[in-house]
Amino acid sequence: MKQPDPHSATGDLPPFLAACRLQPAAHTPVWIMRQAGRYLPEYRALRERHSFLEMMRTPELATEVTLQPVRRFPLDAAILFADIMTPLDGLGLGLDFAPGPVLERPVRSRADVEALRWRPAEEAVPHVLETVRALAGELPERTPLIGFAGAPWTLFCYLVEGRGSKSFITAKAFLHAEPEASRQLLELLADLTIDYARAQVGAGARALMLFDSWAGLLGPDDYRRFALPAVRRILEALSSSGVPRIYFPNQGATLLEDVAGLPVEVVGIDWRLPLSRARRVLGPQIGVQGNLDPAALFAPEAALREAIDQVLEEAGSGPGHVFNLGHGIERETDPAKVALLIDHVHARTARRTLREVPA
Amino acid sequence: MKQPDPHSATGDLPPFLAACRLQPAAHTPVWIMRQAGRYLPEYRALRERHSFLEMMRTPELATEVTLQPVRRFPLDAAILFADIMTPLDGLGLGLDFAPGPVLERPVRSRADVEALRWRPAEEAVPHVLETVRALAGELPERTPLIGFAGAPWTLFCYLVEGRGSKSFITAKAFLHAEPEASRQLLELLADLTIDYARAQVGAGARALMLFDSWAGLLGPDDYRRFALPAVRRILEALSSSGVPRIYFPNQGATLLEDVAGLPVEVVGIDWRLPLSRARRVLGPQIGVQGNLDPAALFAPEAALREAIDQVLEEAGSGPGHVFNLGHGIERETDPAKVALLIDHVHARTARRTLREVPA
Secondary structure, three states: OOOHHHHHHHOOOOOOHHHHHHOOOOOOEEEEOOOOOOOOOHHHHHHHHOOOHHHOOOHHHHHHHHHHHHHHOOOOOOEOOOOOHHHHHHHHOEEEOOOEEEEEEOOOOOHOOOOOOOOOOHHHHHHHHHHHHHHHHHHHOOEEEEEEEEEEHHHHHHHHHHHHOOOHHHHHHHHOOOOHHHHHHHHHHHHHHHHHHHHHHOOOOOOOEEEEEOOOOEEEEEEEHHHHHHHHHHHHOOOHOOOOEEEEOOHHHHHHHHHOOOOEEEEEOOOOOOOHHHHHHOOOEEEEEEEEEHHHHHHHHHHHHHHHHHHHHHHHOOOOEEEEEOOOOOOOOOOHHHHHHHHHHHHHHHHHHHHHOOO | OOOHHHHHHHHHHHHHHHOOOOOOOOOOOEEOOOOOOOOHHHHHHHHHHHHHHHHHHHHHHHHHHEEEEEEHHHOEEOOOOOOOOOOHHOOOOOOOOOOOOOOOOOOOOOHHHOOOOOOHHHHHHHHHHHHHHHHHHHHHOOOEEEEEEEEEEHHHHHHHHOOOOOOOOOHHHOOOHHHHHHHHHHHHHHHHHHHHHHHHHHHHEEHHHHHOOOOHHHHHHHHHHHHOOOHHHHHHHHHHHOOEEEEEEOOOOHHHHHHHOOOOOOOOOOOOOOHHHHHHOOOOOOOEEEOOHHHHHHHHHHHHHHHHHHHHHHHOOOOOOEEEEOOOOOOOOOHHHHHHHHHHHHOOOOOOOHHOOOO
16 A cells, blocks of 8 residues: 655645645644734725725725735735625625624514525625635635635624624524524525635635634524524535635534534634644544634743644644634734744644654 | 431521532522613612712612612522622722723733732721621521622733723733733732622621633633632632632633632533533532523523523532523513513422432
């Protein structure tokens, strides 16, 4: 039997895609949630001249913002500059950003749900797909573009609450008061998301991440009854897309047993759950992404390096780890600390997995 | 060997105190986080005429607000009307409520920490102790008064951030940037809290709850390094007080292994972690308090009863369960649903534990 050649294996795939496929990579890949954003002076400079909505809706600007961190740092992936609410622009609910999503006409009744019609992404948000196409052309082969979407429950939270909230009690109350209408809305959001995600892959996205930012608002039973079926349907629909699927159930430590049964390549883990524990629950067939506490970037350099080493230690030496923060990077972060982070992960893991693969 | 007489045992202690002591109770006791608050019309009526701060600082008003829910519902415990920030009034940092805590001069440097001096509760907040004494005189024997304090890490969050926040990134960044000054501040807050809690017990509080509302902002390592030692010191100092200690590490599912080692009678569990799992981690010597999702109170009656039954099922039939929500009650809650909740828990659990004790 022919031994696999680890060098050619890593030669085939960029480190990010190799890790997503649980294959050995030249180094542990790194990207950072919200890497295109307010902690970068070049982003703030652009933001002074354009509104958030304008930046997302103008392919030249969205492309530029996506590329900014990739130019500055040796990141292993780029992520589309957009908002999880972007594809809901087509629902006609008066979506704006102030700076978080705000809806003029939130969904508050069964009738509101029944009146909703969604349009395909190519019609509703052609500018997003234009941005993806532009990025696919501009990004180096070794820096894949991650497309993304919000998971249905998280979109539901904003659609019903009408704006950001600590507890999203209006959305959660609706779930309990109107379980059937809620299911119908989650189904619609799953359909819309399947179309939106497939369109991104068609336009050149090489991985697809589903952000369930508010998964942690649900206990395991409600998660299983409401949020999970819609997530499963999206992930199943994307199985034929050929790109790795990443699912991020934020604050989902108590949901992970259910997440482990999903058809997914990688699960994002917030900083609350050590990666070794996540790996134990998820099993050896699913990779993990994460999970340095964004606050650690405010530590002095030596302490930051220790914190990074600890995440690497928790992730273990096997393949299937995409390094990231456990949440979006904070605006006040010093970009020099980001440079240190990426360099340190690369240096500490360089060819490490290769040495561990039998020659 | 003499068999214990369960009837006399439950006769000795009010159900709430029996459950805290892991002894059989006539029924599973119920109280509700924020039971004295904005969902009650009689509270809102009083609030129209007085500011939040005025209500907390005036013993007659604080006593009245504490008693309001106990008059209306057959609750098994009363909880002092105060804020976790109340004892920090004496630090001279310009504390106000708008409506959440806001500090004029937040702690932002090592020098700020070193300049802090705390005063004993009898000097700094005599009105709180007067309220406790009044309540101890007015409450029926079967409705014990729970005194409370904020856990040091949670107080730290407000002291450093200066106000409420979703991520408390300023506080977390300070923890990472200034670990020694942070430890010093947490120590000071532990000292202050020990004095404040002992004073409440001295004035008549029959249980003491420590609210760690922001425990879930820390991953297990930072929790163990910073938050846990200060909590342990308070709980140890209260062991001689003779009252049960309840610790609530909100959103602390991933911290529970560490919590299990604390000297505590009862641990509060938020709605994210099923009580059976909490019990497995905490072991048979620690009771649990919780954990109905406050959103379930917006469900139709039949669904609400099912959700309550599920919490009871998860808690198991053994003693040591104090029924509560998994978080503070929401302002929009219908008081009739609270009545239903209490009645249903009492009816479903009446004398149940007694039948299970060998005669």
